[in-house]
Amino acid sequence: MCCACSMNRPRLRSPTGLDNASEGVYVVYDLGGGTFDISILKLTKGVFEVLATGGDSALGGDDFDHRIFCWISQQAGLAPLSDEDTRILMVKAREAKELLSTKAEVSIDAALNSGERVHLQLTSAIFDEITQHLVAKTLTPTRKALRDAELTVDDVDGVVLVGGATRMPSIRKAVGAYFETTPLANIDPDKVVALGAAIQANLLAGNRAPGDDWLLLDVIPLSLGIETMGGLVEKVIPRNSTIPCARAQEFTTFKDGQTAMAIQVLQGERELVSDCRSLAKFELRGIPPMAAGAARIRVTYQVDADGLLSVSARELRSGVEASISVKPSYGLADDDIARMLQESFASADVDMQARALKEEQVEAERIVLATESALSADAALLSEQERVDIAALIDAVRVQAQGTDHLAIKAAVDALAHGTEEFAARRMDRSVHDALTGKTLDQVS
Template sequence: MAKISINLATGSLQQEEIIVGIDLGTTNSLVAYINPEKNPQVINDMGRGILVPSIVHFNEKGDALVGNEAKEFLTTDPENTIFSVKRLLGRSYNDVAAHQDTFSYKVIDDDKESLVKIKAGNRFYTPIELSAEILKELKSRAEHSLKTPVNRAVITVPAYFNDSQRQATRDAGKLAGLDVLRIVNEPTAASLAYGIGLDPSEHKTIAVYDLGGGTFDVSILAIQNGIFEVLATNGNTFLGGDDFDRAIVHYWIESNKLKEAELQANPGLMQQLRLKAEEAKIALTTQNIYNEKLGDIWCSITRITFQELIKVRVQETLDSCKQALKDAKLKTTAIDEVVLVGGSTRTPYVKQQVADFFGRQPHDQINPDEVVALGAAIQADILAGNRSDILLLDVTPLSLGIETMGGLMDVIIPRNAKIPTKAGRQYTTSIDGQVNMKISIFQGERDLVKENRKLAEFDLKGIPAMPAGFPKVDINFLLNADGILTVQAVELRSGVKQEIEITPAYGLTDDVVEKMLVDSITYAKSDVAQRMLIEAKSEGEQLVYTVERFISKNGQVLDEEETKITLVHIEALKAALQDGDKDLILKKADDLNEFTRPFAERLMDLAVSKAMKGKSVD
């Protein structure tokens, strides 16, 4: 094993090797590095293109194809071809239920509060696993192109990503075999690519307008002493260049008087029209008219017509800009710089509207598809200690978190987080009437707490006795500039509070930290497999408990046959739990969920009808 030295002050590895910057996008992803001339450069491995479509296809054997090869299966095998996975990262089913119809694959609803799973073939995947497949492809391309191992990376995320989404991105990197040195906000990376914020004496307020293929967001940043602070962010996760393409397609359908029945009978035609529309959109960035034929269909459109078609959607983005400025309590005159990100900002009408709104020409000199990855590469170079002009704040060298069900480590402050810092998460009870909660604090990078270092433990006592899932316990970690960690737990309904102060330095040597980091990468795959099995078991056991309790309390709403089939499903899930096969557990849990879902609705209908008759309901 190669010896790796670690600087505890920065938490960064000191070995001379390339650290890449990765833009993990909703539509496309790409990777960049600092070349020998000390300039950021995107990687185009074997001429396969810079942009890797963020699409994963699984064949019958369960093998994954990523990128352009996977894109071909969007129309031929949509159920096993996963796209826009970034929208699912760190999300529960509740978060995405309203958009279920936009996905051609099955997003599993086994517990509205737990993180989503995606079914492909007979396997169940988490968004973390799917994102890891995309990151593995980027890692592989970088290694092939640079002819050197790539084990460390900086990965970008939208400014509005919450703690859970950031942690999911970090976990995906780990599963792909990457030591994720820092999660960086996309607008921060874009600013760095333009050199904004590299001068510590610089004081600026900037707006980053990011219009991609499927999403839009705007961020207002304040930059002072090299620190980027997000003042406000706004946007629409379902608005982008794809909407421009759809507008052109609908225009052609109307102008060619194409019948709905004709289009439904030929789904391939719609896909061909979409591809033509994308071609037209790109052509209209440099010319005033596009005039082509698709069989007997005239695909003709002028730039002026195109601008009219997208006017409403572009105005929606400007409304978001207006709201972001309002939230930041700023006027457009307070904005010093505007940066354009995302391929859809190439549209001249978009560029002009943004310039008119902010009253200044935006930065668009760098390819808007590449600007975030290039900025991430610059951030990676800073972390590598190659830029002496940049002052880096101290960071925590190892992740800090608590133990959750099944002995899992739930990270609250990830390694390399700048200090001082504060982060928290909400938890609940798993059994009815639970009045105490044991909170165990750990430090380390492994998924199972037994592989990490225990720092402290305390009990939150006096939680009011309530059904499982009702108490809401906020656990907050506050790490100050001296490395002193304060952990506070509060039950929100009752106000019951407990806190403890820990000094996490306690003599960790460089060798110990180094071993913990190397082990986290070495055992990433087996750790994640164990974590997913434990999570599946915990969810399965919780489901059995919930359904059995429902039958004992509300059995009268089921007929004899329904009760019998429900019990068969429960036994099948119990057998799967004994067997210990993650996918089998999730399959049996899904079967039980699907069968029992109508029962709760029926009970609600009965309660409502009783209430309507003026009777009291227990």
Template sequence: MALLQISEPGESTNPHEHRLAAGIDLGTTNSLIASVKSGLAETLADAQGEHTLPSVVRYLENKIIVGAAAKSAAAEDPLNTISSVKRYMGRGLNDIKELGGRRPYEFVDADSAVPRIHTVTGDVSPVEVSAEILKSLKGRAEKSLGDSLTGVVITVPAYFDDAQRQATKDAGKLAGLNVLRLLNEPTAAAVAYGLDKKAEGIIAVYDLGGGTFDISILRLNKGVFEVMATAGDTALGGDDFDYAIAKWIMQEANIQDDTSHHQMRRLMRDACAAKEILSSSDIAKLNIELDDGSNWSGSLTLEKFIELVTPLIQKTLLPCRRALRDAGVDAAEVQSVVMVGGSTRVPEVREKVGTFFEQEPLTDINPDTVVAMGAAIQADILVGNKPDDDLLLLDVIPLSLGLETMGGLVEKVISRNTTIPVARAQDFTTFKDGQTAMSIHALQGERELVSDCRSLGRFTLHEIPAMVAGAARIRVTFQVDADGLLSISAREETTGVESGIEVKPSYGLTDTEIETMLRDSIEHAEDDVAARMLREQQVEAERVLEALESALADDGGLLNAEERKPIDLAAKKLLELSKGNELRDIKDAIAELDNAATEFVARRMDGNIKKALAGHNVNEF
């Protein structure tokens, strides 16, 4: 049933224009979803009124449980209950941290570049586990907001590399979400904080979460949030505090390294509880249940705790120094230090950060929800609910991007802390007569040796026109988009022939794997795949036509009647076909319209850019 909607003054008069959008903080320990309602960002609660969703997924024989219920089963069913899965995103088997002498789950060495965790329902990849968390949040949002989401923004640690970002985006796709943007967590926090406090100037965001650490230095200026530099450690967080405590307990209670998974999980749980007690107390009593049924009692003093975690806190200060240096600012120029992430509740962390930045860090914002709120604000703008908003986020690439050259060395193509989007071209040539293919190994990191950097993937160029050795001039363009994701295109300059490119990610899923997972997940949902895909395509057609209509209304004058004709024709065709049931036809018609409007779109963008500066010039003279 359609209800009449009355819009607020100043808001869009067309009720269809308001689109539902959400921001998701997909955390190591906890996740949140937030949305902008009547102008204010707020986190959304589940049916029980809980806002925080523990990032824990339990696989049972015929169902999957996400959240608090899964978390409480962790010690009882350790191998089927996956927590802190964020740590495995975009990572290989070698990266998996061990407590004592064992890994927390049964990892399966699969054919794929992505490790899989063996559970009672089968082997699952970290991407699939994350997708379950996202699905749960999506369901919550749709129930709370009353309709399906047009798009979401998912936050990632600023220091996430390309593989970790891609894995997060894949998880969103798998959960059936339209991921508009991956937003860096500290940047999201800066947006929520900056808009709320109307802050201007240079700020530092210190974000110590459950499993990751980021430091970002930003300049805030009239709605523009410019990241000057970022640094961090994607394997350092509150989890590591727990590990340190758990290891200490093992020593004290004489628990062997090869103890059971159940014991390990109980230890982690109790260690975490002790840590939380020590935020407001000098001593934490411990009562550890041992595998043989007996108990070990002891206590952890604040002093001992500080001794255990000081090296970890110290480890966060090196990136702080580096970020300041890369940003070209002194600690004294930083106007405020915003503390984000649950681990900044540890008093010792606040203390050390305060000493480093020579000022009291800000703790008056909620360190748990600020990231999701910032993401919601951006999502609301991205879907077009606030066409006149002047918010602009300029972020950077956290790690240098390079290529493998002779002798196992890395040549940097894009250096860290370069503002994105960024494109850099590099010329290559063939070294054999008639060579039609070549391979490029892309890496991320600051070191000189291939073995010290993170391998992103191997790109194979083919369809290079056959020429004598050294004659071809292959210009390879490396592009990093606003999500921080790398793509590569190549063309032979003397002939103008575009090369085909095949990507083999080092720690990521291939397109085929994602498609298979997508199909499987839809089938499991007992959804009609074809019907769903058709519906999606129809919605897309509607969106494209709507956007075109409004563009033509604004800037139709850029085209003469002759130029406009093919666009109108293609639009009419799409409109007719979108009412039908032929998926392929609608897809083709969208592509055709895109194609017909190419010149118009380009002129329009040129015009907008000129306009942007025109105002500026008028002010000046």
């Protein structure tokens, strides 16, 4: 990016935080002792809208301590240490890390229970070198969060540092270089969360001073979906959707005469039901018997401002309806969310292949059922040889559906669909003939 473009980017109007009518997109970079979190907020006239969140539950300031500990052990040539000696060196490592936030070089002196003595000099340059991979690891979820928010670095107006580990100069330098702006660190990073919680609690308690008209719009951390045929997940509300929100999709029946539908509410990013978290199950009963695919069932997901999810299913022709409410976040810790997200990223390719296979297997089952139902009702429209040919095509679909090649299954399904086109046309002609028989022109028109 050219310097001129960078200089023209908007900046915060005041260095005292985000509580003075600032507007725009801001990133909250939170590196604590054991976890890393990234949040992207949009501030508009007192409304704080969370656009995306991310992070790494297995990355924090403790990892920097451990890296110094390893460096000490290597430099001093220490043998495997006892638990007590390990504790002594970890304390020294943390002290060195904290001192390097304000000094260019620190001395590490430790007398171990084993009788060995450690005396080393650790410079900020060495510290930056041995921890650069940890700093880089924080930028991976940062990039992902920006993609989720459909933003680029150029869209960011400021970066707020949260968490004691952000005092490290290497962190501030890396964040500043990535976002091309000086991070906001005017508030004590150890206190900023507590201060924010206190301000929000004060507002919720009704203690609003003039100008304290703020609203925080949160997002759902994991997608909410529904189980479909074949054990697949259809996402209804994608993750990072701002709450409150409501989404609806229409589904249909799989078999002729189906009068009930089981609804399983799911949470997660994976493609298969078995890999997601089941939140609730309920049934929609009383669906009028119809041909497969004729029913129109609208399933609505609604998440209120408190995070309560309400799911309803309604058959549009008859009006029969069923519903359930559930708290998606119940029993779900931040570490669980991070783990589920990481698993979805790591298994994305495998999941897509599994989904493609399941979709073709479901389509194979559907077309076989539909063809056999048509043969049962109107086999007389076919010659003996035509019935034999269609039976062979059905057998071919069944054989391929037992395999793992979704392209082979699709080819067999397409062959059956093509091989029954003439049969379908004859059935249509017969239906039209039966519908018109005995009626006058006036009755038809």
